[in-house]
Amino acid sequence: MPDSSEGVRIAVDRVLCTGHGVCAQTLPGAIVxxxxxxxxxxxxxxxxxxxxxxxxxxxxxxxxxx
Amino acid sequence: MSGQALWFISRATGVVSIVLLTLxxxxxxxxxxxxxxxGESATVVMGLHRWLSLGMLVFLGTHIVxxxxxxxxxxxxxxxxxxxxxxxxxxxxxxxxxGVDLLVVLLVTSxxxxxxxxxxxxxxxxxxxxxxxxxxxxxxxxxxxxQPVLRVVSIACAVVGGLMxxxxxxxxxxxxxxxxxxxxxEWT
Amino acid sequence: MNGIVELLEAAGLTGRGGAAFSTAIKxxxxxxxxxxxxxxxxxxxxxxAKDAWIVEHRLPELIEGASLVARGRRxxxxxxxxxxxxxxxxxxxxxxxxxxxxxRYVSSEETSLIQLAHGGPAKPMTKRAPFVFGGRDSQxxxxxxxxxxxxxTLLRVSQINRHGATWFRSFGTELEPGPRLVxxxxxxxxxxxxxxxxxMSIADILALAGGLPEDARHVGVGGxxxxxxxxxxxxxxxxxxxxxxxxGGSLGPGIFTVWDPSECPxxxxxxxxxxxxxxxxxxxxxxxxxxxxxxxxxxxYGRTPSTDRYQRLQLRLDLLQRRGAxxxxxxxxRFARSALATLRPExxxxxxxxxxxxxxxxxxxx
Numbered sequence: 041m042p043d044s045s046e047g048v049r050i051a052v053d054r055v056l057c058t059g060h061g062v063c064a065q066t067l068p069g070a071i072v073x074x075x076x077x078x079x080x081x082x083x084x085x086x087x088x089x090x091x092x093x094x095x096x097x098x099x100x101x102x103x104x105x106x
Numbered sequence: 107m108s109g110q111a112l113w114f115i116s117r118a119t120g121v122v123s124i125v126l127l128t129l130x131x132x133x134x135x136x137x138x139x140x141x142x143x144x145g146e147s148a149t150v151v152m153g154l155h156r157w158l159s160l161g162m163l164v165f166l167g168t169h170i171v172x173x174x175x176x177x178x179x180x181x182x183x184x185x186x187x188x189x190x191x192x193x194x195x196x197x198x199x200x201x202x203x204x205g206v207d208l209l210v211v212l213l214v215t216s217x218x219x220x221x222x223x224x225x226x227x228x229x230x231x232x233x234x235x236x237x238x239x240x241x242x243x244x245x246x247x248x249x250x251x252x253q254p255v256l257r258v259v260s261i262a263c264a265v266v267g268g269l270m271x272x273x274x275x276x277x278x279x280x281x282x283x284x285x286x287x288x289x290x291x292e293w294t
Numbered sequence: 295m296n297g298i299v300e301l302l303e304a305a306g307l308t309g310r311g312g313a314a315f316s317t318a319i320k321x322x323x324x325x326x327x328x329x330x331x332x333x334x335x336x337x338x339x340x341x342x343a344k345d346a347w348i349v350e351h352r353l354p355e356l357i358e359g360a361s362l363v364a365r366g367r368r369x370x371x372x373x374x375x376x377x378x379x380x381x382x383x384x385x386x387x388x389x390x391x392x393x394x395x396x397x398r399y400v401s402s403e404e405t406s407l408i409q410l411a412h413g414g415p416a417k418p419m420t421k422r423a424p425f426v427f428g429g430r431d432s433q434x435x436x437x438x439x440x441x442x443x444x445x446x447t448l449l450r451v452s453q454i455n456r457h458g459a460t461w462f463r464s465f466g467t468e469l470e471p472g473p474r475l476v477x478x479x480x481x482x483x484x485x486x487x488x489x490x491x492x493x494m495s496i497a498d499i500l501a502l503a504g505g506l507p508e509d510a511r512h513v514g515v516g517g518x519x520x521x522x523x524x525x526x527x528x529x530x531x532x533x534x535x536x537x538x539x540x541x542g543g544s545l546g547p548g549i550f551t552v553w554d555p556s557e558c559p560x561x562x563x564x565x566x567x568x569x570x571x572x573x574x575x576x577x578x579x580x581x582x583x584x585x586x587x588x589x590x591x592x593x594x595y596g597r598t599p600s601t602d603r604y605q606r607l608q609l610r611l612d613l614l615q616r617r618g619a620x621x622x623x624x625x626x627x628r629f630a631r632s633a634l635a636t637l638r639p640e641x642x643x644x645x646x647x648x649x650x651x652x653x654x655x656x657x658x659x660x
Contacts, residue, residue, distance in 0.1 A: 053420045053422075053432055053619075054420060054579075054617065054618050054619045055418075055420045055432040055577045055578065055619045056224070056420070057578070057579065058281070059579050060137065060140065060148050060152075061144065061148045062149045062152055065146065065148060065149040066149060074579075074580065074584075074613055076281070076579050076580075076583045076584075077144065077281075077579070078578075078579035078580050078617070080613065080617070095220075096220075097152050097153065097156075099137050099138075099148075099152055101219065101220070101224055101227075104422075222434070223430070223433065223434025224434040225433040225434050225435060226434065228433075281579070284576065284582055285576050285582070287576075288574060288575065288582060289576060291398075292396045292397070292398065293396060293401070293416055293417055293575075294396060294410070294416060
């Protein structure tokens with residue numbers, strides 16, 4: 041289990057994802073959006089607190105911790 | 107506090123509650139019906155939807171407690187959760203109770219979303235429309251003719267919500283269209 | 295009781311459906327979890343034919359292989375084939391439990407078959423963990439422990455059980471042991487299914503079907519999810535993982551297609567990419583929007599090459615890696631990237647309006 045200084049891995053359930061784009065705002069830099077609003081993961085490892093909030097706020101429940 | 111003051115507070119907080127509820131439901135519809143791609147406000151809309159629904163509880167709680175405590179009309183504590191058990195305006199208060207029941211289920215399942223199967227969360231969340239209608243009914247019919255503002259607010263909320271629902275049903279966007287187009291093909 | 299797992303481990307058998315995952319690991323997990331078995335006999339990739347061949351000519355061995363994987367008092371085995379196919383008919387008449395898949399490109403994918411077997415659509419599922427352990431789909435519905443193995447893989451399981459690991463390793467290379475079936479089709483004298491092994495030259499493999507014709511210009515290896523070689527490269531490439539990696543591909547599911555030299559290969563590629571775009575399951579944005587955009591941009595570049603369009607294409611190709619629930623966008627973009635490099639001379643001909651070939655929608659630019 042990674043400690044908070046190391047970060048946690050996030051992933052997108054691509055079937056659930058409908059391109060709301062909240063993750064790109066809650067995890068700026070780690071996730072950017074393509075021209076149709078779907079996430080491109082630039083960095084899989086993110087700050088744990090940011091990850092918790094981002095996972096909670098995804099309207100489609102598509103973002104999850106690995 | 108005098109019974110009359112409590113009664114006034116109850117009606118005031120009731121009005122605020124229905125307005126906030128309508129706002130929360132509309133914010134939910136904005137998220138669900140959104141065109142993609144879109145601007146930067148997705149997170150704000152989602153955050154407001156969640157936190158306003160909790161903030162509304164303050165007003166709703168006050169509305170319920172003051173209505174029961176004022177002693178002017180007989181509504182027992184049982185009626186907070188069990189519908190159609192109030193001596194006063196059994197049906198109309200019962201609608202309010204039903205709304206509270208649905209709200210509790212919605213809030214609990216949303217709080218525990220990641221612990222329950224997604225399909226179950228989604229099915230229950232569709233009930234939010236029923237909850238809103240029930241609350242509107244409660245608000246509209248409980249507003250008496252000597253205080254038209256209560257009815258006017260209910261109607262305004264119904265109109266705004268109704269327009270949002272219409273938009274949700276009618277408005278199409280390329281994302282949803284492509285999904286529906288593919289879904290209609292042979293997959294079984 | 296676990297003799298077969300040890301045997302498979304020693305033999306080094308890997309999946310013959312294209313993904314090449316260790317079969318020993320899969321079978322061990324299947325046994326430990328009491329997994330249901332789905333035999334993938336769909337020949338889902340374009341140009342595939344070996345699954346049908348196995349069902350036609352090696353059915354008893356296939357069934358035996360399946361019985362070694364699906365164990366328990368009431369083992370559940372289903373044989374997946376496309377509805378209305380000859381394979382399905384043969385399986386039905388053999389009295390086997392057939393899982394009929396619709397004629398969709400992605401419907402023969404591992405998780406598509408699992409979802410279909412559970413009463414859902416034949417669309418891929420997000421794989422948070424292998425479904426051999428049991429799991430849930432995206433909506434939270436339970437999925438029973440299920441393992442999917444390619445028909446040829448199970449054929450080899452039964453052969454390894456019968457003849458041993460040493461026999462198996464006497465074919466192929468150290469890294470990629472064992473006999474392999476390949477389907478050879480297209481502009482060649484005797485198309486059909488043949489048994490070969492990794493380490494053979496592509497020229498020798500194609501010789502079994504009559505040899506690469508002198509006038510052949512391009513050879514596809516691995517179908518729509520594979521790569522395109524020039525005939526020259528095909529003549530000098532050894533069919534191994536390493537040999538194929540140099541061309542951006544892998545061994546793949548054993549498919550060789552010699553392209554018709556009288557057709558414009560740019561147009562053929564455009565057709566294939568359009569097909570790939572139309573076969574999206576419509577679940578993942580990057581695929582259902584990205585693949586049509588890729589097909590469109592590739593066609594625009596192919597017909598009127600320019601640096602601008604080339605760069606736009608590269609960006610599109612990069613955005614199709616690992617952004618879907620399944621590997622369909624990865625496969626199509628792999629093929630597109632490969633064809634982009636292989637067809638440089640043809641693009642140059644298009645650029646100066648000198649492409650002589652007929653094509654389905656080829657228009658001479660004025």
